[in-house]
Amino acid sequence: MxxxxxxxxxxxxxxxxxxxxxxxxxxxxxxxxxxxxxxxxxxxxxxxxxxxxxxxxxxxxxxxxxxxxxxxxxxDTARDLTSPHDLDSLLRVVTRRVKRLLNFDMTSVALLDPEGGLRVRAADGSTTALVAGQEVPAGHGLGHQSLEVRAPLWTADYLHDDALVHNESVDEVVRAEGLHAIMAVPICRGDEAVGVLYGSARTVRHFSPDEIGLVCSLAALAAVAIERAERLEQAWGEVGQLELDSFRTRTSLVRLQQLNEAHSRALGMLLAGADLTTVAAGAGSALDAAIQLRDPGGRILAASGDLGDQDESALAEAVLDAHSQLRPVVTPQGTWVTPVVAGAEDLGALLLRPTTALVGEDEGLLQLTAQTFAIQLLLRRSTDVAEGPVRDDLFEELLAADPRAGRQTHHLTHRAGSLGIDLDAPHVLLVAHPEGGEQGRAVVWASSYAHRLSGLKTVHSGRILLLLPGTDASAAARAVADELTPLLGHPVSVGAAGPGRGAAAIAPMYREALRCLDALTALGGAGGSAAAKDLGFLGLLLSDSHDVDGYVRSAIGPVLDYDRERLTDLTDTLEAYFASGGSPRGAAAVLDVHPNTVSRRLDRIGDLLGEEWQQPARTLEVQLALRLHRSREALRRQRRSGPGPQAEASSIGRPLA
Structure with a gap:
């Protein structure tokens, strides 16, 4: 070849x-x-x-x-990234793909936080626990430099590259992972920087343009996928919120339907003539709670269930807040208080103790229930007003009845019984005189009040007369004054008498109550309340019963009891003290004891009668009680021994100041 x-x-x-x-x-x-x-x-x-x-x-x-x-x-990576992922799952896909495609030893993705730092959200190929969650402060490391220039940066040997701004915490992680070559590619969404994609090798390595270009392409895909994942998460969140709102709406509609049915039942019971207790039981069942309806004075008108022990002072504050705000309020103990009002008129308060927390719809039913009670109270007041003439006529006849006419009083007692009034039970009689305000409003209130307490009411010369069951005339007078005064916005003076039983006792009680009212006015006590026992010796004179024993007991009863139980001479010491013009030394001379003995006895008397027993008004009461006591004792001895000069002398033998 x-x-x-x-x-x-x-x-x-x-x-x-x-x-x-x-x-x-x-x-x-x-x-x-x-x-x-x-x-x-x-x-x-x-x-x-x-x-x-x-x-x-x-x-x-x-x-x-x-x-x-x-x-x-x-x-393939783009196809993977288009699959539905949450953000963390997506970032794990990105790091895994980049590591495999470019034969990196470790890859990671760090996203920008609001403070401008980078936080590693996902990593693949790490051998320590330092990478996950690592923070790269702003201005440090290869990643922040790549974000500043919006271009990929790389170094063949990170720890020995003096051109980089190093951070000790970042260098520690790089050293612990044994990394040398690091590439950082910014993840951008338009002009917005999102984070950095890192690729690292544990050997010194120079990256080719093709490798850098491929990582840039993956970073661009990651940016789109991150935006999609964020929008998907936002959409899922909105869908979840919509589902929650839908569930709440359905629940609310069901609850509203239940509350509407409960309110309809309450109105149905009201129209059927149910009493307050029946309506309270229905409302308590609908709200799964214990309920009390109280009048403006705090008395319970109806109840369903047991509220348990309540802090009455906290309740009183809550009632005031509820009426001032015209909405339900809750006490620290968890008791709801709702005002029961008709216009500007206070009809009372509705108290509720739920077994579970109330929601908005339950609060609505609570207010509707309060309105139902308000309607019922107004209807009852209308009934009271309608029955008023019959009841007023009965009261007028009782006041004018002749106590000696047995047949007449028997007939009146029978008529009162037909109206639900037992005249044979103890009653007190009150005469109220409003010092101002609208009389018609006071009369309407009196009709409702008398009916509520199973009593009678009438009006004489602008004064409201009330016959009420009870044994404490003073307490009844205070209750009327306390409730009527804020309603009228003016003081109300109330005279009281009683207790008394039977139709024959009513007229005398009226005269005594009227005298007490006149005495209050004469003494400058307008706006106050008093029965005969509250007026001291003046009440003794005003009372038809002339309860001398009661007066003496109220003035010096503790001293008399002390002498009787301990065989002491405090009563004689008091008499000698007043007879000597309030001189302890003079009293000692009369009693033939040492002045210190008198001083000790007077201290004991102060303990028994109170520190104010030597005030002028109280002194007069004590001296009068002593005189009455001594006179009654003398009369008793006289009755036991028969009439005679000695007996007569004994009744007047002790001088008193």
Whole structure:
């Protein structure tokens, strides 16, 4: 074979090896054989040039294959990223794909936080627990520099690269992971920076442009996927909120339907003539709670269930707040207080203790229940007003009845019984005189009040008369004054008498109550309340019963009891003290004892009667009680011994101041 044929055969062999995509070593073998066979230098040079060109083609084909493989992997990655992921799952997919595609030892994604720092959210290939959640302060590290220039940056050996702004915490993580080469590619969404995609190797490594370009493409895909994941999470959150709102709406509609039915039942009971207790029981059942209806004075009108122990002072404050705000309020103990009002008029308060927390709809039913009670109280007041003339006529006849006419009083007692009033039970009689305000309003209130307490009411000369069951005239008078005064906005004076039983006792009680009212006015006590026992010796004079024993007991009863139980002489000491003009020394001379003894006795009297027993008004009461006591004792001795000079002298033998 000629040299030319040999040369052409070698060149043809190079082309065949290139076509077969033979490994680079086969090209070297062709070149070495030509040199061994002693080929001419020009022929060897041409063969070297052919081998060089073949290697370039081979390298180009390799790069093209790698690029095609990278594009295929990029497409697969894009397909993976389009699948539904939450943000953390998506970031894990990104780090795993980047690590595999570029043969990194570790990859991670750090996102910007509101303070401008970077926080690692996902990592793949880490060997320590330091990477997850690592913070990179603003202005430090390769990532922040890449964000500033909006371009990928890389270093072949991070810890020995003095061009970077190092941070000790970041360097510690890099050192612990054994990292050298690091690439940082910014993740941007338009002009907005989102975070940084890191690729790291545990050897010193120089990255090729193709590798950098592929990571940039993955970072761009990650930016789109992150935005999609965030929007998807936002959409899921909105869907969840919509589902929650829908559930709440359905629950609210069901509850509103239940509350509407409960309110309808309450109104139905009201129209059917049910009493307050029945309505309270229905409302308590609907609200799953214990309920009390109280009047403006705090008295319980109706109840359902047990409220338990209540702090009455806290309740009183809550009632005031509820009426001032015209809405339900809750006490620290968890008791709800709702005002019961009609216009500007206070009809009372509704107290509720729920077994479970009230929701908005329950509060609405609570207010509707309060309105139902208000309607019922107004209806009852209307009934009271309608029955008023009959009851007023009965009261007028009782006041004018002749106590000696047994048949008449028996007839009146029977009529009162038909109205639910037992005259044989103890009653008190009150005469109330409003010092201002609208009388018609006071009369309407009195009708409702008397009916509520199973009593009677009438009006004489602008004064309201009330006959009420009870045994404490003073307490009844105070209750009327306390409730009527705020209603009218003016003081109300109340005189009281009683208790008394039977129709024959009513007229005398009226006269006594009227005298007490006149005494209050004469003494400048307008706006107050009093029965005979509250007026001291003046009440003794005003009372038809002239209860001397009761007066003496109220004034000096503790001293009398002390002398009787301990056989002491405190009563004699009091008399001697007043007889000597309030001088302990003079009293000691009369009693023939040491002045210190008198002082000790007076201290004991102060303990028994109170510190104010020597005030002028109280002194007068005590002296009068002493005189009455001594006179009654003398009369008793006189009755036991019969009339005679000694007996008469004994009744007047002791001087008193």
């Amino acid at each position: 000629t040299d030319a044929e040999t040369r052409d055969a070698d060149l043809m062999l190079v082309l065949e090896l290139l076509a077969e995509q033979a490994p680079p070593e086969r090209f070297d073998e062709v070149l070495q054989r030509a040199r061994r066979d002693g080929a001419a230098e020009p022929d060897v040079a041409r063969l070297e040039h052919a081998v060089h060109l073949a290697r370039q083609v081979y390298d180009w084909q390799g790069r093209r294959r790698r690029r095609e493989d990278g594009l295929a992997d990029l497409v």
